[in-house]
Amino acid sequence: MKSIKTVGVVGAGTMGAAITQKFAQENFKVMLADREETYVQRGIGNITKMLTEGIERKVFTKEQVDGYLSNITGTHNLEDLKKCDLIVEAIFEDFNAKTDLFKTLSSIVNADTILATNTSSYSVTELAESVKNPERFIGLHYFYHAAKNRLVEIIPGAKTAQNVIDAAKSFSMLSGKDAIICKDSYGFVVNRFFVPWLNESVRLLHEKVANIATIDAVCMDVFGIGMGPFALMNATGVPVAYHAQKTLERLGSLYSVAPKLKEQALSGVQWSLEGDIDTSEEVKKNISDRMLGVVFFVCSQLLDEKVCNAVDINRGAKIGLKWKRGPIELMQYYKEENVWAAIHKIAGLYQMHVPVSIGMQYWNMQFVDLETKGSTAIITMNRPEDLNALNEEVMQQLDKQFTLANNNASIDTIFITGAGKAFVAGADIKFFIKNIKANKIKDIETFTAYGQEVFRKIDESPKKVVAVINGLALGGGLELALCADVLFAMPKAQMAFPETGIGIYPGLGGTQRSATKIGKPMAKYLILSGKMLSAKDAAEIGLIDKVIMPEDLYELIAGNMPLPTNGTTKLNTKWQLIEQFFKNNTTTSIIENKYNKGEMASEDAEKIVKTLKRKAPVALEIATKLIEEAKGCETELQHLQTIFTTSDALLGLSSIGKQVEYTGK
Numbered sequence: 001m002k003s004i005k006t007v008g009v010v011g012a013g014t015m016g017a018a019i020t021q022k023f024a025q026e027n028f029k030v031m032l033a034d035r036e037e038t039y040v041q042r043g044i045g046n047i048t049k050m051l052t053e054g055i056e057r058k059v060f061t062k063e064q065v066d067g068y069l070s071n072i073t074g075t076h077n078l079e080d081l082k083k084c085d086l087i088v089e090a091i092f093e094d095f096n097a098k099t100d101l102f103k104t105l106s107s108i109v110n111a112d113t114i115l116a117t118n119t120s121s122y123s124v125t126e127l128a129e130s131v132k133n134p135e136r137f138i139g140l141h142y143f144y145h146a147a148k149n150r151l152v153e154i155i156p157g158a159k160t161a162q163n164v165i166d167a168a169k170s171f172s173m174l175s176g177k178d179a180i181i182c183k184d185s186y187g188f189v190v191n192r193f194f195v196p197w198l199n200e201s202v203r204l205l206h207e208k209v210a211n212i213a214t215i216d217a218v219c220m221d222v223f224g225i226g227m228g229p230f231a232l233m234n235a236t237g238v239p240v241a242y243h244a245q246k247t248l249e250r251l252g253s254l255y256s257v258a259p260k261l262k263e264q265a266l267s268g269v270q271w272s273l274e275g276d277i278d279t280s281e282e283v284k285k286n287i288s289d290r291m292l293g294v295v296f297f298v299c300s301q302l303l304d305e306k307v308c309n310a311v312d313i314n315r316g317a318k319i320g321l322k323w324k325r326g327p328i329e330l331m332q333y334y335k336e337e338n339v340w341a342a343i344h345k346i347a348g349l350y351q352m353h354v355p356v357s358i359g360m361q362y363w364n365m366q367f368v369d370l371e372t373k374g375s376t377a378i379i380t381m382n383r384p385e386d387l388n389a390l391n392e393e394v395m396q397q398l399d400k401q402f403t404l405a406n407n408n409a410s411i412d413t414i415f416i417t418g419a420g421k422a423f424v425a426g427a428d429i430k431f432f433i434k435n436i437k438a439n440k441i442k443d444i445e446t447f448t449a450y451g452q453e454v455f456r457k458i459d460e461s462p463k464k465v466v467a468v469i470n471g472l473a474l475g476g477g478l479e480l481a482l483c484a485d486v487l488f489a490m491p492k493a494q495m496a497f498p499e500t501g502i503g504i505y506p507g508l509g510g511t512q513r514s515a516t517k518i519g520k521p522m523a524k525y526l527i528l529s530g531k532m533l534s535a536k537d538a539a540e541i542g543l544i545d546k547v548i549m550p551e552d553l554y555e556l557i558a559g560n561m562p563l564p565t566n567g568t569t570k571l572n573t574k575w576q577l578i579e580q581f582f583k584n585n586t587t588t589s590i591i592e593n594k595y596n597k598g599e600m601a602s603e604d605a606e607k608i609v610k611t612l613k614r615k616a617p618v619a620l621e622i623a624t625k626l627i628e629e630a631k632g633c634e635t636e637l638q639h640l641q642t643i644f645t646t647s648d649a650l651l652g653l654s655s656i657g658k659q660v661e662y663t664g665k
Helices: 014-025 037-056 062-070 078-083 095-107 122-127 162-174 192-208 212-223 227-237 238-251 259-267 281-304 310-320 327-351 392-406 429-437 441-459 476-481 510-518 520-529 535-540 552-557 572-586 587-591 602-611 617-629 633-644 647-653
Strands: 004-010 029-033 072-075 084-089 112-115 137-142 151-156 176-183 368-373 376-381 413-418 423-424 464-469 472-474 487-488 494-496
Touching: 004 014, 004 368, 014 029, 014 037, 014 062, 029 078, 037 072, 037 392, 037 520, 072 487, 072 587, 078 095, 084 095, 084 552, 095 112, 095 122, 095 464, 112 392, 112 572, 122 137, 137 162, 151 310, 151 535, 162 192, 192 212, 192 227, 192 238, 192 259, 192 281, 192 310, 212 227, 212 281, 227 238, 227 392, 238 259, 238 413, 259 633, 281 327, 281 429, 310 327, 327 413, 368 392, 376 423, 376 602, 392 413, 392 441, 392 510, 413 423, 413 552, 423 464, 423 476, 429 647, 464 476, 472 476, 472 510, 472 520, 476 510, 494 535, 510 520, 510 617, 510 633, 520 572, 520 602, 520 617, 572 602, 587 602, 587 617, 617 633, 617 647
Parallel strands: 004 029, 004 084, 029 072, 084 112, 112 137, 151 176, 376 413, 413 464, 423 472, 464 487, 472 494
Antiparallel strands: 137 151, 368 376
C-alpha cells in the first residue's frame, strides 16, 4: 500500500482551500496549486483567516496555527507537484476542464502518484480515461466545509487498483475523515438523495403548496436540521444545486431540474427567506410526505443498485449533512407500510418504477466490522456518527464479530479499534434515560449483564487481544479497552470514567479491571474524579502500554511491529502524590475536608476535593465500595437497581455537559 506523506491540491477556491487546511491540520505536507499566483495567495489567505479566527475562539493555539501554516506551500506551476504522493483536484465542475487538468498532471507526475477528483457529479470512470495508468485514479468527494465536515466519499473507478483503494481508506483515516465507499454512480451516495431533496422543495414552492419560510420550517422539524433546503441553497450557492441536479437528469423524470430552480440559479439572486410560516397540519403533511417520499425513493434505488449499503446512506446524511436521523433511521421510524405508501406516491407522480429494496431486511445496519488478514483479525467499532456509542444492537454485533474471530482457529491476534473521532465514547445515554423514565430498570440490568458477559469473553480469550484507542474512550469504551491484553493509544486519544459526574458508576467491569491495571488508589482517582487523561497521561500511569502514531496501526496489523510486554510502570512524582493521597484518605474524609494531604501541595489537594464534591454522592459511595472490595466484575450488577432509581442518576444523565447540584437521593 502506497504511503502518503505529501499531498497536492489543485484549485485554491473555497473547497480547495478547505481541503488543504484540513490536510495541513493533520500534519501532512500540502502543496496548494492554481493557475495564477493571485489565486494561490488568496486561498492561503483564506486559510490563514479561518485559522486565526480559530485562535480567537480558542479552538487552536497560535503555536498550532503556525505549525499548520508551515505545512502549506503555494504554487502556480504544476511541475512542482512532482514530489506529491497524492494529488486532489478541486477545481470548478466542468468536465473538459477537469480532463484537461488530469492529462497535464499525468504527463508530469510519477506513474504511481495517486490522482483523485473531488467531483460531486461526474463519473470517476469517465474522468479516469484522461489519465495515464487509470488504475491509480480515484474519487475523493469532500463535503462543505471540508476543514470541519468529517465525511468523504471514496469512489473507485472501473479500473482503480485495490492498493489505491486501500491507500485512500488509510489516508482518509489519517487525515481525520470518516469515509464511505460507493460505486461510481451519478450523485454517488449523498448528492443522489440530497440534491433531489433540494429540487423537490423548489417544486413545492412552484406548485404553491407553501411558501419558502414554511417549507424550510417543516423540513427543519421533520429532518432534525438547523437549516431548511432554501437556506442551505443560499449558503452553498443556488447554481451549485442547479448544476448538480442537471447532472442527475439522466436518471429519470424524478430527477428533472425544477424550472424555478434553473430560473433562480441563472438570475444570480439568492432565495428570499422572508414570509409567515403556515402551521396548519394539512400543509405540514403535504410537505413532509413529498420531501420524505423523495428521500425514501432515491435511497431505495441506491440499495437496489448496490451503490452502497444502508449504513453508508445513513452515515452520509448524519455526518455529511448533519441530519439528526439518517434516511434509514427515518424509514425504520415511519415503518414499512408508510414508507411503501410514500414511495408509491412519488413513483406515480413521476412515472418511475418502484424500487424493490423496501423493508427491514434492507434496512439492517452493520456497526461492528470484522476483517481478517492472515492470522490477524481486526474488529472496528464503526458507528462514527454516534461516536461508536454502545447500545443493545452494537453490543450484539460486537459479541457476534468477536465470537467469529475467537472461534477461528487460524486467528492468533485480534485487534479492536474505532472509526472516526472515538474508540467508543461510552454507552448510549438515551437508552438509560428512556428506561429510567419508563421505570424499566430491569432492562438496564439485562443490558449491563449481557455487556459484562461479552467483555468477559474478550478478557478471557485465549487469543492475543490488542486494543488500539484511536480517539475518545469514555466509560464503557475504556472498560472495553481494559479487556485487552495489550493497550495502545494514538496521540490524540483521550480516556476517562465520567460516570460519577453523571450520577452513576462504571458497570461493565471498570471498577475492577482498572484497579487490576493501575492499583486501587489510582483507580479511585480516575473513577471518582472523572479525570480526562491524554494518551501521554495514560502511558505515565500504566493504564495503556504504549503511545503509537496512527500510521503504526497498519504496521502492527501487518506484524511488522512487535507488541510490547506488560511491565510495571514507575510513577513520576506528580502521579505518586496522587496515588499517596488516595491511599491515605477515604472518599468520605476527602469530601468532608478531613484529609491528610501528605506531600501534595494544598492547592492540588483542594482541586481534588472540589472535584469530588461535584459528583453524585451515591455513585461515589458505590464506586468506592466496589473498588475496595475487589470481588469481581459481577458485583457491579448488584447495585444497578439502587443507582438507577436515584433522582441524581436521571438528573445527571439528562444534563450531559451541564453543571448540576446532586442531592444524594
